[in-house]
Amino acid sequence: MKKLISSIFIFITCTLYLPLCFAGEGMWLPIFLKSLNEAEMQEMGMKMSAEDIYSVNKGSLKDAIVHFGGFCTGEVISDQGLLLTNHHCGYSAIQSHTTLENNYIKDGFWAASHKHELANPGLYAKFIVRIEDVSKQALKGVNNKMDEAARQSQIDQNLNELKKQARLNQFEEIDFKPFFKGNQYFSIVTVTYPDVRLVGAPPEMIGKFGSDTDNWVWPRHTGDFAIFRIYANANNEPAEYSEDNVPYKPKHHLPISMDGVAPDDFTLVFGFPGRTNEYLPSYAISQIVDVLNPAKIAIRDAALKIVDTEMRADPQVKIQYASKFARIANYWKKWIGESQGIQATDGIGRKQKLEAEFLAKLKKNPKQNAQYGKLLPEFKSLYAEIEDYALMSDYYSEIVGRNIEIMRGASYLRNLVNRYESNGERAYDDYKQRLISRYFDGFYKNYRSEIDQKVFAKLMNLYHQNAKFDIAAPLKPELFMINAQPDEAGFMALAKVRFENTILADKEVLYKTLSMPPAKAIEKIKNDGLFQLASKLTEAYNENVAKEYSKINDKISKNQRLYMKALMEVFPEKRFYPDANSTLRVTYGKVDGYQPRDAVTYTPVTYVDGIIEKHVEGDYEFHVPQRLRNLHALKDYGPYADETGKVPVCFIGTNHTTGGNSGSPAVDAHGNLIGLNFDRAWEGTMSDYNYDASICRNIMVDVRYILFIVDKFAGAKHLIDEMTLVNPKAD
Numbered sequence: 098m099k100k101l102i103s104s105i106f107i108f109i110t111c112t113l114y115l116p117l118c119f120a121g122e123g124m125w126l127p128i129f130l131k132s133l134n135e136a137e138m139q140e141m142g143m144k145m146s147a148e149d150i151y152s153v154n155k156g157s158l159k160d161a162i163v164h165f166g167g168f169c170t171g172e173v174i175s176d177q178g179l180l181l182t183n184h185h186c187g188y189s190a191i192q193s194h195t196t197l198e199n200n201y202i203k204d205g206f207w208a209a210s211h212k213h214e215l216a217n218p219g220l221y222a223k224f225i226v227r228i229e230d231v232s233k234q235a236l237k238g239v240n241n242k243m244d245e246a247a248r249q250s251q252i253d254q255n256l257n258e259l260k261k262q263a264r265l266n267q268f269e270e271i272d273f274k275p276f277f278k279g280n281q282y283f284s285i286v287t288v289t290y291p292d293v294r295l296v297g298a299p300p301e302m303i304g305k306f307g308s309d310t311d312n313w314v315w316p317r318h319t320g321d322f323a324i325f326r327i328y329a330n331a332n333n334e335p336a337e338y339s340e341d342n343v344p345y346k347p348k349h350h351l352p353i354s355m356d357g358v359a360p361d362d363f364t365l366v367f368g369f370p371g372r373t374n375e376y377l378p379s380y381a382i383s384q385i386v387d388v389l390n391p392a393k394i395a396i397r398d399a400a401l402k403i404v405d406t407e408m409r410a411d412p413q414v415k416i417q418y419a420s421k422f423a424r425i426a427n428y429w430k431k432w433i434g435e436s437q438g439i440q441a442t443d444g445i446g447r448k449q450k451l452e453a454e455f456l457a458k459l460k461k462n463p464k465q466n467a468q469y470g471k472l473l474p475e476f477k478s479l480y481a482e483i484e485d486y487a488l489m490s491d492y493y494s495e496i497v498g499r500n501i502e503i504m505r506g507a508s509y510l511r512n513l514v515n516r517y518e519s520n521g522e523r524a525y526d527d528y529k530q531r532l533i534s535r536y537f538d539g540f541y542k543n544y545r546s547e548i549d550q551k552v553f554a555k556l557m558n559l560y561h562q563n564a565k566f567d568i569a570a571p572l573k574p575e576l577f578m579i580n581a582q583p584d585e586a587g588f589m590a591l592a593k594v595r596f597e598n599t600i601l602a603d604k605e606v607l608y609k610t611l612s613m614p615p616a617k618a619i620e621k622i623k624n625d626g627l628f629q630l631a632s633k634l635t636e637a638y639n640e641n642v643a644k645e646y647s648k649i650n651d652k653i654s655k656n657q658r659l660y661m662k663a664l665m666e667v668f669p670e671k672r673f674y675p676d677a678n679s680t681l682r683v684t685y686g687k688v689d690g691y692q693p694r695d696a697v698t699y700t701p702v703t704y705v706d707g708i709i710e711k712h713v714e715g716d717y718e719f720h721v722p723q724r725l726r727n728l729h730a731l732k733d734y735g736p737y738a739d740e741t742g743k744v745p746v747c748f749i750g751t752n753h754t755t756g757g758n759s760g761s762p763a764v765d766a767h768g769n770l771i772g773l774n775f776d777r778a779w780e781g782t783m784s785d786y787n788y789d790a791s792i793c794r795n796i797m798v799d800v801r802y803i804l805f806i807v808d809k810f811a812g813a814k815h816l817i818d819e820m821t822l823v824n825p826k827a828d
């Protein structure tokens with residue numbers, strides 16, 4: 098009876114209020130699962146309770162989940178702290194241990210025993226101890242008449258107070274985060290383990306199989322996983338790396354299901370999604386699709402074309418630029434898919450429909466109308482007002498902040514100068530040491546000035562052509578500092594002079610400068626032509642664009658906060674989930690294919706046979722290792738094949754995920770590990786703004802493929818022996 102009522106309830110809410118409610122949409126706070134989601138999840142087949150997923154009092158799934166280095170998710174899969182995450186999340190750790198003799202990127206790496214596991218300074222695993230709603234305390238004394246700055250300072254004061262009062266055990270830290278656009282605040286208590294060692298990684302031709310061509314694409318055949326281990330001191334407490342540390346004993350580790358998935362199976366993904374924006378008004382979405390995405394795509398397109406040509410011409414460049422290229426290409430491709438998806442699913446129309454409903458409701462309620470009636474018209478004019486600034490801001494951050502490589506070095510030098518001038522020599526020295534070891538050492542390994550100059554000429558020309566001089570008239574001469582023709586040839590000529598005579602041009606010259614007495618070094622930096630150009634670009638941007646941009650943005654944020662509040666009040670029957678903000682969330686859905694376009698239907702599971710189909714001898718993206726081809730030819734699959742004798746590789750589901758969910762576990766109805774999240778299908782990447790169950794799919798590696806590679810391909814059976822394998826379907 099209870100089930101019947103809840104399914105009727107779900108049926109009614111989801112049919113009447115489709116835009117904000119669908120089984121699949123939502124990144125839910127683990128502490129509210131009981132009240133908001135449990136009934137629906139069980140309806141969809143889940144056999145656990147909310148308490149099994151998140152509990153403060155007993156071991157629960159959450160005790161196996163970590164924020165991996167702050168940028169990905171990982172999960173504990175043995176009682177000895179074995180940790181699973183993506184190959185692309187562990188990539189820089191793997192790369193940092195790679196040399197020409199020991200090429201772990203190319204050949205993979207498997208530690209034969211604990212003492213061969215490799216330390217990674219700076220990498221950490223952060224567990225969540227508890228999450229609490231502190232909205233009341235955080236917003237004490239805040240009222241509608243305050244301006245934004247006063248509001249924020251009141252909140253900061255409240256949070257400081259809360260922090261002082263917090264009762265924390267040794268090693269626990271507390272953090273506070275705004276949710277629902279600042280209408281609510283939550284405290285998050287964590288414990289961080291700083292000794293995380295590399296245990297195993299497949300060769301790149303498995304872990305990154307399909308590389309950029311297949312990135313964001315279904316059907317997919319990537320074994321995007323890597324294995325680490327958390328270490329602790331003898332008392333199982335967090336400790337910096339030490340030879341005396343021992344494998345961490347977790348409160349919970351995920352059992353691993355050997356039974357696999359079938360279409361419509363319940364799936365739950367638990368992790369740390371980074372950023373979404375689901376409650377934007379239609380005006381914002383139009384701006385993204387019509388103005389901002391096309392500009393960012395064009396900039397990256399131009400830069401990628403240059404780098405691609407150079408990589409094809411020179412194998413050395415190929416090695417140096419592969420990872421940078423992948424990083425730039427990743428979001429370039431995502432934005433293209435995002436814009437197309439919004440168009441294909443009428444994302445703007447759906448927002449407009451919701452806004453029309455919202456206005457209709459306001460009309461019937463004079464009090465709410467008085468409070469919220471102006472929000473949408475205000476959004477309209479604010480987004481019109483911000484458009485040029487937003488565009489210039491994207492130009493600046495893409496061009497100066499990201500794609501012209503040398504600009505970042507210049508901005509670090511600017512920080513260095515600032516340190517020296519405001520904090521003196523000690524601060525200067527500290528910062529200098531850090532800069533060298535954490536940035537410049539790595540930077541010069543993979544830097545080619547001639548390529549960067551070409552990118553500079555191309556992008557500065559784009560910047561110049563598209564600059565909005567009416568909002569930033571004083572920008573012109575300052576910004577471009579060019580006496581010659583402002584075209585590509587002119588910018589190339591400028592590059593020649595500035596790039597070739599700068600102390601940043603090569604490592605020796607820079608390090609020599611930095612080894613001088615501080616006052617001397619600072620003088621040299623300040624007289625550097627490229628440093629001056631970079632500084633002018635930044636100053637001009639800060640002065641002419643950033644200030645106004647952030648002023649309008651503040652108004653938009655305020656409106657957005659009120660709009661969020663309004664939506665929750667005007668549609669009290671709807672369930673709302675907060676935008677992703679790198680905090681722990683649960684999303685759930687089911688294994689499901691989709692129809693990307695007319696007459697094309699995707700099924701939800703790929704197999705090793707598909708890897709073999711994609712094999713291209715010698716290709717840098719699609720060459721399949723001989724050993725894997727042999728295992729396939731002999732069907733030497735061990736216990737990892739499904740009932741039809743094939744080994745599944747990846748599968749997709751309707752779970753609502755985003756960047757940061759990489760490495761998140763996908764678990765079955767009982768909480769057993771079935772897959773490892775690593776990507777989304779291209780057509781549905783607009784789920785960051787506008788989830789649509791018809792095409793939004795997350796992509797996971799099937800855990801049986803992971804086990805197959807670890808055991809049969811790599812011969813690391815001892816790792817399998819650590820894990821807890823279960824057969825939930827058979828049992």
Ligand code: ARG
Pocket residue numbers: 185305308309312313423424427756759775776777
């Ligand atoms: N698209 C995935 C994510 O956003 C994977 C990126 C890494 N893989 C790659 N081929 N670049 O992060």
Ligand code: GLU
Pocket residue numbers: 169754755756757758759760775776777
């Ligand atoms: N690859 C992404 C990550 O690194 C996950 C893909 C997505 O954006 O959903 O987090």
